[in-house]
Amino acid sequence: xxxxxxxxxxxxxxxxxxxxxxxxxxxxxxxxxxxxxxxxxxxxxxxxxxxxxxxxxxxxxxxxxxxxxxxxxxxxxxxxxxxxxxxxxxxxxxxxxx
Amino acid sequence: xxxxxxxxxxxxxxxxxxxxxxxxxxxxxxxxxxxxxxxxxxxxxxxxxxxxxxxxxxxxxxxxxxxxxxxxxxxxxxxxxxxxxxxxxxxxxxxxxxxxxxxxxxxxxxxxxxxxxxxxxxxxxxxxxxxxxxxxxxxxxxxxxxxxxxxxxxxxxxxxxxxxxxxxxxxxxxxxxxxxxxxxxxxxxxxxxxxxxxxxxxxxxxxxxxxxxxxxxxxxxxxxxxxxxxxxxxxxxxxxxxxxxxxxxxxxxxxxxxxxxxxxxxxxxxxxxxxxxxxxxxxxxxxxxxxxxxxxxxxxxxxxxxxxxxxxxxxxxxxxxxxxxxxxxxxxxxxxxxxxxxxxxxxxxxxxxxxxxxxxxxxxxxxxxxxxxxxxxxxxxxxxxxxxxxxxxxx
Numbered sequence: 001x002x003x004x005x006x007x008x009x010x011x012x013x014x015x016x017x018x019x020x021x022x023x024x025x026x027x028x029x030x031x032x033x034x035x036x037x038x039x040x041x042x043x044x045x046x047x048x049x050x051x052x053x054x055x056x057x058x059x060x061x062x063x064x065x066x067x068x069x070x071x072x073x074x075x076x077x078x079x080x081x082x083x084x085x086x087x088x089x090x091x092x093x094x095x096x097x098x
Numbered sequence: 099x100x101x102x103x104x105x106x107x108x109x110x111x112x113x114x115x116x117x118x119x120x121x122x123x124x125x126x127x128x129x130x131x132x133x134x135x136x137x138x139x140x141x142x143x144x145x146x147x148x149x150x151x152x153x154x155x156x157x158x159x160x161x162x163x164x165x166x167x168x169x170x171x172x173x174x175x176x177x178x179x180x181x182x183x184x185x186x187x188x189x190x191x192x193x194x195x196x197x198x199x200x201x202x203x204x205x206x207x208x209x210x211x212x213x214x215x216x217x218x219x220x221x222x223x224x225x226x227x228x229x230x231x232x233x234x235x236x237x238x239x240x241x242x243x244x245x246x247x248x249x250x251x252x253x254x255x256x257x258x259x260x261x262x263x264x265x266x267x268x269x270x271x272x273x274x275x276x277x278x279x280x281x282x283x284x285x286x287x288x289x290x291x292x293x294x295x296x297x298x299x300x301x302x303x304x305x306x307x308x309x310x311x312x313x314x315x316x317x318x319x320x321x322x323x324x325x326x327x328x329x330x331x332x333x334x335x336x337x338x339x340x341x342x343x344x345x346x347x348x349x350x351x352x353x354x355x356x357x358x359x360x361x362x363x364x365x366x367x368x369x370x371x372x373x374x375x376x377x378x379x380x381x382x383x384x385x386x387x388x389x390x391x392x393x394x395x396x397x398x399x400x401x402x403x404x405x406x407x408x409x410x411x412x413x414x415x416x417x418x419x420x421x422x423x424x425x426x427x428x429x430x431x432x433x434x435x436x437x438x439x440x441x442x443x444x445x446x447x448x449x450x451x452x453x454x455x456x457x458x459x460x461x462x463x464x465x466x467x468x469x470x471x472x473x474x475x476x477x478x479x480x481x482x483x484x485x486x487x488x489x490x491x492x493x
Binding site: 008 | 134157158159160176195
């Protein structure tokens with residue numbers, strides 16, 4: 001089970017409170033995690049990564065276990081503590097705008 | 099007695115303002131989608147409780163919301179929660195927030211480049227939906243004008259959106275360039291008499307017309323003069339801010355251009371200037387009286403470098419002669435120290451008699467006139483910056 005922390009506006013959009021818990025079949029990667037998220041919450045499709053290119057939207061960053069994972073390969077294994085549910089995977093919006 | 103519903107899109111959410119037909123006492127409901135930029139909210143002419151919303155964010159992209167009960171409940175008309183977003187063979191299913199340019203060999207056009215601000219080629223990139231125009235006959239059909247400029251259509255109530263690629267790909271697209279706010283398709287006018295004819299306007303490209311329901315398009319900018327362009331009379335490149343028509347007379351169009359107020363009496367084949375005695379012919383919004391096709395409204399703005407009313411006085415100008423001769427409407431509007439802007443989609447007119455005129459400001463005020471512009475009063479003063487205003491008359 002993977003724990004995923006969404007920014008406020010995406011929690012509102014998906015109508016969830018607190019962290020999202022996801023089960024992933026196969027290797028726990030960033031791509032598999034986001035595929036599982038979008039399958040469970042279709043309204044989030046396109047809000048975190050581009051519909052076509054699947055690249056992370058530029059005003060969002062990914063963090064976990066005190067590390068910036070924004071530029072990791074989408075197919076790289078997630079940190080063990082994230083894959084085991086000990087630590088959440090954080091999706092964070094840029095602090096900008098008015 | 100009829101009821102009136104004003105749909106307001108702002109930088110931080112949507113608001114619904116309601117009144118009876120007297121339009122004196124108002125109820126303010128919102129914010130809906132608080133914290134999101136709401137570029138546009140518009141209802142279907144054939145099912146007024148069917149509302150569509152463009153909800154957008156630089157962080158999270160584009161969302162389309164829909165209500166079937168006049169804004170009490172909202173949903174995204176895509177794949178229901180719990181259902182997979184891909185087909186069994188892995189192909190992505192349509193989503194209500196999915197706007198992908200059509201590059202297919204069968205129906206699409208290559209995704210080439212347009213001009214960037216400095217004149218260099220720049221790739222086409224989807225950013226947001228600026229304007230939603232529901233069909234005049236079918237509540238499930240809606241047109242969407244988007245940035246970077248293109249026209250999309252849904253025929254299933256907003257679940258899936260498909261580009262009418264003949265516009266972007268008709269030949270002049272490589273010469274279009276963004277205005278200060280981006281390269282948006284901001285106006286969509288549907289011809290009530292001829293459903294195959296649609297006009298769109300793009301900043302900064304100009305007006306385009308189709309006569310075959312969106313398959314093929316051609317520029318409709320003859321007569322426009324834009325001094326900022328190397329060729330001021332070029333076929334495309336004009337920063338058209340807004341066009342408007344009276345539904346009973348769809349061949350007559352009115353335009354607020356970057357500078358100049360213009361009119362066409364032949365469906366956009368040619369345009370002539372009708373700025374007349376306006377204190378400034380720069381502005382964004384323009385609209386037409388509900389019952390008098392020669393009565394039009396603009397809100398002059400000082401200049402393209404100073405986006406506020408001349409002399410700090412907020413004045414709506416009305417022409418009863420289809421342009422050239424204008425009178426200032428000032429009663430109830432601030433006549434000193436006013437430095438707000440009125441954006442292109444932020445004016446609307448209802449169909450009551452006398453018709454109501456509404457506009458929203460970047461300062462968060464929404465003003466209403468229940469007597470065709472003679473007198474004004476604020477419905478609400480302190481909303482977030484207003485991006486769009488629409489109005490519905492309900493039984």
